[in-house]
Amino acid sequence: MLKNKKLAVIGVGKLGEALISGLLKKEAVSASDICGTVGHEPSLQRVKERLNIEVTLDNQKAVKDRDVILLAVKPQNMDSVLHDISAVVTKKQLIISVAASVTTAFVQERLPEGIPVVRAMPNTPSVMNAGMAGLCTGSGATDEHKQMSEEIFKCVGETVFVDESLMDGVTALSASGPAYLYVVIESLAEAGVKLGIPRDVSTLLAAQTMLGSARMVLESKAHPALLKDMVTTPAGCTIDGLMELEEGKLRVTLIKAVVKAAERARELVNTQSTKPRT
Ligand SMILES: NC(=O)c1ccc[n+]([C@@H]2O[C@H](COP(=O)([O-])OP(=O)(O)OC[C@H]3O[C@@H](n4cnc5c(N)ncnc54)[C@H](OP(=O)(O)O)[C@@H]3O)[C@@H](O)[C@H]2O)c1
Incomplete structure (x- = not known):
């Protein structure tokens, strides 16, 4: 399902980098199909050197025509990032948020109606393909979206779907x-x-x-x-x-x-x- 899919990673920090590294190591996605973004100019060079992917400060440009958009910015940056991309995202794209404590409802409310959203809580051992990710789906996500997100995190470790009410517990246990x-x-x-x-x-x-x-x-x-x-x-x-x-x-x-x-x-x-x- 992932083959030839185009992926945007908004916020290539510690977690974003761990996930991209894991996916590249597994050859699940090729580097040329990933576009990452960062918040500040000095981070551009770091990401380019470490991951050799396209990287930009422009979130709108990064998400355009991507199949999957992974949001990996800090929880406090989610509101502004969602505001930024809401003008360009479409229902054909799957949004996956890994931000701690940010609910699927929070994401959905800030995007055009009907955009599929999955919330995931992975951990940094994903970089060694030994990660653990808890996942839950928002109201617009179908079984296909569920499978797609599961496939992404299965590439870098184990996955489990839980009720969204348990996600703070997952965060505290396997992400921390x-x-x-x-x-x-x-x-x-x-x-x-x-x-x-x-x-x-x-x-x-x-x-x-x-x-x-x-x-x-x-x-x-x-x-x-x-x-x-x-x-x-x-x-x-x-x-x-x-x-x-x-x-x-x-x-x-x-x-x-x-x-x-x-x-x-x-x-x-x-x-x-x-x-x-x-
Ligand atoms: N670290 C973990 O083990 C872990 C585990 C599970 C989930 N998470 C979640 O993953 C998210 C990221 O955590 P982290 O530890 O990876 O933090 P981090 O290292 O600080 O990474 C955040 C990244 O977001 C970028 N950024 C900031 N503002 C942005 C904007 N407006 N547009 C695009 N990119 C922007 C930052 O770039 P600059 O540095 O250039 O500002 C940085 O690369 C958080 O929501 C956290 O809850 C983390």
Whole structure:
């Protein structure tokens, strides 16, 4: 479905770049079929050098005649970007927004009636084709649009469709999640350093252990608690480590971190104007 489709990415920042890199690596879309935009002149050269795609400051020019328009600007820039492109978008184009906390209704209200909108919440591991994206559809999106957006994000990782009411939770869990897990990897690596293991070896041990554990959960489909029990020999050393984690409240800290991030995601939408411009 994606072959020969023309893609515009409005806002080629960290996330936009991760998605484009993933799509190019997979050869799902060719570089010549992607046009990106940025907000400021100095970013033009950065994008050109890193991705070798057409890049411009002109959003209207970028979206013209594109099949899919991916909006990857910050939530606070969405209103002005939508205002900018609303004069040129048509019902033949699919709009996909990846902006945290921006609802499909917010996007639809600012565009001409009937424009299909999909909201997606991917994450930066998309650059390694190991991303995770939660998706939901707006009222104008058909099954074909659903399939098309799924195909885009499947190129760079896993996808799941959820009810839009769950998207702030998805944002807090899997979009913010890599940041939490980097802290875990960094901390485990520090522990290795404390025990005399060279930092590079320690980081490899920690990161590969996280990757392997995640694969065990995904591929065995076993409950994580069961997999944990398999590692925990009675009176062995792991149970001592687990007791330290319980005492340090790792579990509740992670739960509270995700809940707090979801609250912040809900706040973000409240800081935006809810009424479309006239
Ligand atoms: N980072 C993540 O892990 C992640 C995950 C999921 C979703 N998201 C969502 O993705 C969006 C982008 O996040 P990010 O982390 O990639 O931010 P970012 O690195 O700051 O990227 C934003 C990009 O938008 C460009 N931009 C600003 N104003 C623009 C305009 N009027 N027209 C066109 N481009 C404009 C910026 O260009 P200049 O730098 O030149 O101003 C920059 O390239 C956000 O809505 C965020 O919620 C991010």
